[in-house]
Amino acid sequence: MSLKEFSNLNRNKTILNLCKDTFDLVVIGGGITGAGIALDASSRGLKVALIEKNDFASGTSSKSTKLIHGGLRYLKQFDFWLVKEVGSERAIVHKLAPHLVLPEKMLLPLMENGSYGKWLTSIGLKVYDILAQVTDEDKRQMLEKEDALILEPLLPTKNLNGAGYYAEYRTDDARLTIENIKTSLNYDTTALNYASVEEFIYTDKKITGVVVKDAVSGSEFKIKSKYVVSATGPWVDDLRAVNNSNKGKHLYLTKGVHLVFPYEKLPVQQSVYFDIPDGRMMFAIPRGNTTYVGTTDTHYTENKDKVKTDLADAMYLISAVNNMFPTIELSLDDIVSSWAGLRPLIHEEGKSASELSRKDEIFTSDTGLISIAGGKLTGYRKMAERVVDRVVKLVEEADSTKELKSCHTDEIPLCKNAFKNAKEVKEYILEITSRIQADGFKAHDAWFLVTNYAKQTEVVLETYALINDKDIKVRLAKAELLFCIHYEMIQNPMDFFIRRTGRLYFDIESIRYLMDPILEEFKKVFKLSDNKIEDYRQELEHEIDEHSNFSLNRD
Numbered sequence: 001m002s003l004k005e006f007s008n009l010n011r012n013k014t015i016l017n018l019c020k021d022t023f024d025l026v027v028i029g030g031g032i033t034g035a036g037i038a039l040d041a042s043s044r045g046l047k048v049a050l051i052e053k054n055d056f057a058s059g060t061s062s063k064s065t066k067l068i069h070g071g072l073r074y075l076k077q078f079d080f081w082l083v084k085e086v087g088s089e090r091a092i093v094h095k096l097a098p099h100l101v102l103p104e105k106m107l108l109p110l111m112e113n114g115s116y117g118k119w120l121t122s123i124g125l126k127v128y129d130i131l132a133q134v135t136d137e138d139k140r141q142m143l144e145k146e147d148a149l150i151l152e153p154l155l156p157t158k159n160l161n162g163a164g165y166y167a168e169y170r171t172d173d174a175r176l177t178i179e180n181i182k183t184s185l186n187y188d189t190t191a192l193n194y195a196s197v198e199e200f201i202y203t204d205k206k207i208t209g210v211v212v213k214d215a216v217s218g219s220e221f222k223i224k225s226k227y228v229v230s231a232t233g234p235w236v237d238d239l240r241a242v243n244n245s246n247k248g249k250h251l252y253l254t255k256g257v258h259l260v261f262p263y264e265k266l267p268v269q270q271s272v273y274f275d276i277p278d279g280r281m282m283f284a285i286p287r288g289n290t291t292y293v294g295t296t297d298t299h300y301t302e303n304k305d306k307v308k309t310d311l312a313d314a315m316y317l318i319s320a321v322n323n324m325f326p327t328i329e330l331s332l333d334d335i336v337s338s339w340a341g342l343r344p345l346i347h348e349e350g351k352s353a354s355e356l357s358r359k360d361e362i363f364t365s366d367t368g369l370i371s372i373a374g375g376k377l378t379g380y381r382k383m384a385e386r387v388v389d390r391v392v393k394l395v396e397e398a399d400s401t402k403e404l405k406s407c408h409t410d411e412i413p414l415c416k417n418a419f420k421n422a423k424e425v426k427e428y429i430l431e432i433t434s435r436i437q438a439d440g441f442k443a444h445d446a447w448f449l450v451t452n453y454a455k456q457t458e459v460v461l462e463t464y465a466l467i468n469d470k471d472i473k474v475r476l477a478k479a480e481l482l483f484c485i486h487y488e489m490i491q492n493p494m495d496f497f498i499r500r501t502g503r504l505y506f507d508i509e510s511i512r513y514l515m516d517p518i519l520e521e522f523k524k525v526f527k528l529s530d531n532k533i534e535d536y537r538q539e540l541e542h543e544i545d546e547h548s549n550f551s552l553n554r555d
């Protein structure tokens with residue numbers, strides 16, 4: 001399989017290209033919103049530069065609940081338009097990346113005095129099915145108490161009135177982002193991470209480019225561009241301030257935390273969306289050898305670059321889980337990992353965090369900065385379409401000879417040799433299982449490879465065959481690493497362990513096991529000094545501790 005090289009080993013060349021050309025569009029922010037915009041704009045025929053100050057998806061787009069969902073909760077807010085849009089989007093994104101957006105049935109226990117009564121839930125889920133265009137086998141079912149308990153024996157027998165059972169989809173947010181970016185490279189996109197937009201360049205009071213600081217070398221360079229979009233999520237107002245246009249509506253940030261437990265400590269048979277005592281709702285989602293729960297929703301005004309799960313967040317979530325599942329007695333010591341992210345919501349006077357709409361909005365400043373804020377991971381493709389429609393209109397107004405395509409990202413599969421449907425994904429997992437079993441790998445390893453890399457697994461396995469290492473786990477991880485270095489633009493080991501493979505969240509022990517050989521490989525490929533490798537080691541140790549250590553005396 002031939003893939004397009006996308007590597008920080010070519011960083012200088014990429015920066016030269018960014019300086020040399022004039023772009024139609026600079027997209028600031030390499031989260032899911034920026035990634036979707038880059039793909040949409042370049043596939044319509046625009047020349048695009050995508051600039052991310054940290055790693056791709058290092059903001060909110062690796063910290064979500066990882067659901068591509070129809071937005072049942074928006075029904076409670078009577079936001080029918082949003083339910084309809086995100087509901088139909090789920091089906092589209094599933095079609096574009098069936099290995100990455102997988103069906104996930106959700107159980108909604110109906111409790112005495114809970115948020116959802118039986119009658120309202122039945123009607124609500126029906127409306128949801130219609131709005132979200134749910135097809136036959138995924139249509140909602142209303143379950144009696146006994147059936148709900150068969151599906152999820154951990155539910156409390158007391159106060160349980162039955163359950164709703166409906167369709168959602170799960171994903172990996174960071175991988176969805178990187179696959180969008182990689183797909184955009186097939187058109188005219190140049191993308192760079194670890195490069196921060198610091199200033200705008202103006203000509204006759206209109207933005208005509210950006211000043212970028214390269215976080216790797218510390219030097220600055222300029223990119224010339226006809227239009228600039230800021231898709232910087234929680235940082236949107238900061239960029240508007242740099243542009244002197246931060247007036248009118250502004251962002252309201254809320255922190256959302258998730259905790260991860262070993263599966264045996266919270267062995268839910270399937271995903272559950274349940275009531276918690278303060279009137280909010282929470283998810284418990286099994287994933288591999290873990291179960292994760294979330295989330296919180298608290299106003300946040302601290303450092304956006306260092307969002308942490310604190311003890312209060314952890315205790316709140318644990319007590320909510322213990323309250324719902326009476327036989328479960330989780331404690332802080334059971335947490336194996338966690339993540340915390342910021343929702344970039346749009347402020348509305350007099351509304352609480354959970355009442356604020358998740359709709360996106362676009363602001364255009366007098367000097368031409370187009371900012372997109374709010375929204376959901378699920379709706380990223382539609383958000384991108386709305387932004388790019390604006391840009392295309394401006395391009396065509398400025399140059400009537402320019403002929404651009406209309407949005408067709410609903411037909412662009414994400415990933416080389418994409419699967420056609422979930423059945424093909426399952427068959428391929430079986431095929432990979434049988435191919436790697438002889439070496440001692442299990443079905444879970446094949447599942448991980450395929451849901452992470454789709455058919456790019458072939459490239460990983462080709463590299464695996466060339467590596468000499470007695471330890472098969474190390475050998476496979478090195479093959480993955482080389483894939484991510486050459487085709488997914490990782491710059492440091494954290495990018496690999498956190499955002500490209502999700503190991504920090506769902507297999508944290510493997511980082512301890514793999515740390516030395518992966519650092520050694522990094523050193524070799526990037527030609528790094530011992531000191532630099534030692535810095536990376538300490539950074540990794542710090543990340544592991546910060547995400548997993550919740551002893552009461554931690555600082």
Ligand SMILES: Cc1cc2nc3c(=O)[nH]c(=O)nc-3n(C[C@H](O)[C@H](O)[C@H](O)COP(=O)(O)OP(=O)(O)OC[C@H]3O[C@@H](n4cnc5c(N)ncnc54)[C@H](O)[C@@H]3O)c2cc1C
Binds near residue numbers: 061064
């Ligand atoms: C706890 C939580 C749970 C959620 N769960 C779900 C869910 O299950 N399903 C769902 O659909 N949605 C969910 N969401 C919402 C969803 O995650 C977000 O809407 C989405 O990830 C936002 O993406 P974004 O690209 O706009 O922002 P981000 O992912 O934050 O990307 C913005 C990027 O801009 C970069 N940047 C900032 N300033 C600059 C600069 N000066 N120069 C260059 N780059 C810059 C940042 O580094 C960052 O990477 C959840 C959100 C939270 C917080």
